[in-house]
Amino acid sequence: MFEDEEIKYAEREIDGKIYVKVARSDEIYDGKGYKFAFEEDDDMQIAVFRVKGKLYCLHNICPHRHGERIYEAIIYDNLTIACPLHFWTYSLETGENINQKQGIKGLRKFDVFEENGEVWAEKPQYAPPKWRAEK
Template structure:
């Protein structure tokens, strides 16, 4: 199957993102659509279950979630220590704020991994940056 091919399941559109063996237990795996930072996703396998969240930490917009520290069902951004639930995307430390990671449905079938088809939503902080650049004004 060609990468990013679409399938429909239960009236939802999913996209093929990788083979099952590419997502290692306890490690993050980065997926990028269209070479745009807003279309980066972090996939994790924890106890043989898959989780998919945005790869952009909402704290300072770093594209490092896939490199985060995994503890239980949480991932901690390696740059500033904000911790998020992989099941809900919510920040686990409410004293840091209520910003959360976007979470996406994901599943495996016949050794292929599919995620919910993402829709590009440009966040407020990026509205003044031309989308063609694919640059993060804070970290690039």
């Protein structure tokens, strides 16, 4: 539904952060993740999940090999997710890397909330990733 779309979302500022209206609440099903990409940069992607009714939002790009598939992560009951590409695991609540033997980098976490039947997520700020700047 939203995959691979780069849309200009409605924006608003709350306490100095920019939030974007990414979907209607009834479009975000439980037990599933959704990718939202922003036109400013390929690195600006978020993954919004609803699990047991609650929303979570993480960066969509896995720090391992920069796979853009976190939105398709396997979701476990303990609110851990696994990247579908090579199964690095992260906390859905914090983005923290769960198994530091696989690497220390985690996923950035973003605010997300519902209001009047709409889902609003914090917009990532543009910052070139270190691996790109080092080239």
